[in-house]
Amino acid sequence: MAKIICIAIPKGGVGKTTTAVNLAASLAVLEKRVLLIDADPFGACALALGFTQEKIKGGLYEVYNFIYSLSQVIHRTELPFLDFIPVNIRSVQMEERLLRLSENKTLLRNILQSITPYYDYIIIDTPPVLKGLTTAALLCAHSVLIPIRSGYFSLEGIDKLLKYIESIRETYNKGLTIEGIVQTMYEPHTKVTEIMDHELMQRFRKYLLQTIIPRSTHLNEATFYGKPVVLFNASSKGATAYLNLAREILQHGNEEAVNIVGGQSESEVQGSTL
Ligand code: ATP
Numbered sequence: 176m177a178k179i180i181c182i183a184i185p186k187g188g189v190g191k192t193t194t195a196v197n198l199a200a201s202l203a204v205l206e207k208r209v210l211l212i213d214a215d216p217f218g219a220c221a222l223a224l225g226f227t228q229e230k231i232k233g234g235l236y237e238v239y240n241f242i243y244s245l246s247q248v249i250h251r252t253e254l255p256f257l258d259f260i261p262v263n264i265r266s267v268q269m270e271e272r273l274l275r276l277s278e279n280k281t282l283l284r285n286i287l288q289s290i291t292p293y294y295d296y297i298i299i300d301t302p303p304v305l306k307g308l309t310t311a312a313l314l315c316a317h318s319v320l321i322p323i324r325s326g327y328f329s330l331e332g333i334d335k336l337l338k339y340i341e342s343i344r345e346t347y348n349k350g351l352t353i354e355g356i357v358q359t360m361y362e363p364h365t366k367v368t369e370i371m372d373h374e375l376m377q378r379f380r381k382y383l384l385q386t387i388i389p390r391s392t393h394l395n396e397a398t399f400y401g402k403p404v405v406l407f408n409a410s411s412k413g414a415t416a417y418l419n420l421a422r423e424i425l426q427h428g429n430e431e432a433v434n435i436v437g438g439q440s441e442s443e444v445q446g447s448t449l
């Protein structure tokens with residue numbers, strides 16, 4: 176069964192899409208079966224993976240409108256282990272309609288159920304707002320990965336998101352966890368970075384991931400060439416960082432599995448002594 180990870184924070188330009196695309200590609204390079212879903216009407220994931228409009232045969236929009244099933248809009252990518260579902264919004268009217276349809280709280284969760292057995296990870300990119308498709312994604316996700324741009328004050332965005340996650344946990348999705356906070360576009364040795372590092376350690380230490388994504392022109396350039404950075408320049412700092420992020424997230428999966436197995440075996444042991 177796929178682990179569904181939603182990439183979210185209500186702040187623009189902090190590296191959500193770059194993280195969604197490159198984390199998905201890195202997990203795929205590590206031979207995990209990955210599906211990347213673009214749930215941002217802006218549609219930047221398609222550009223970052225080199226999907227021009229002619230190459231898109233349908234997306235989330237058609238699925239929400241019951242024109243196609245989810246499996247009909249799965250696109251293969253250059254990486255054998257990575258599949259992709261674009262959002263496929265081509266007008267303001269389509270965007271408004273998708274926003275209205277995304278208010279249905281259970282639709283995405285129900286639709287995804289049919290394909291979760293075929294993937295190890297489903298990564299969902301979201302827009303820089305909490306309502307609409309971000310909420311739909313949070314309602315069906317197992318965890319949230321929060322990218323924050325180093326030196327750019329997005330800390331109040333984290334507070335807002337954490338409160339929202341708490342309310343979702345209390346209502347629709349009790350199992351939702353926080354995968355972690357990942358710093359992006361990191362530039363060491365600057366005053367702002369120093370201040371932000373200090374603030375993050377003070378307020379969100381338990382969520383901070385070890386992997387830090389440095390500012391890297393290769394990451395920016397790769398988007399223009401429509402490739403994940405690992406296919407654009409596999410030895411670049413950016414590619415290495417996202418591979419490390421993928422490994423750290425895989426490690427979380429292993430720890431969760433150990434916890435579950437540990438819990439079961441404990442009760443089995445207790446049961447056997449009765
Ligand atoms: P939006 O909220 O508008 O969807 P976003 O949070 O998805 O934005 P991105 O589109 O991923 O942010 O990144 C914003 C810009 O920063 C892009 O031009 C991207 O190429 C660039 N960028 C992202 N990460 C890095 C990095 N580590 N180094 C250099 N440039 C980066």
Ligand code: MG
Nearest residue numbers: 191192215219
């Ligand atoms: Mg984006």
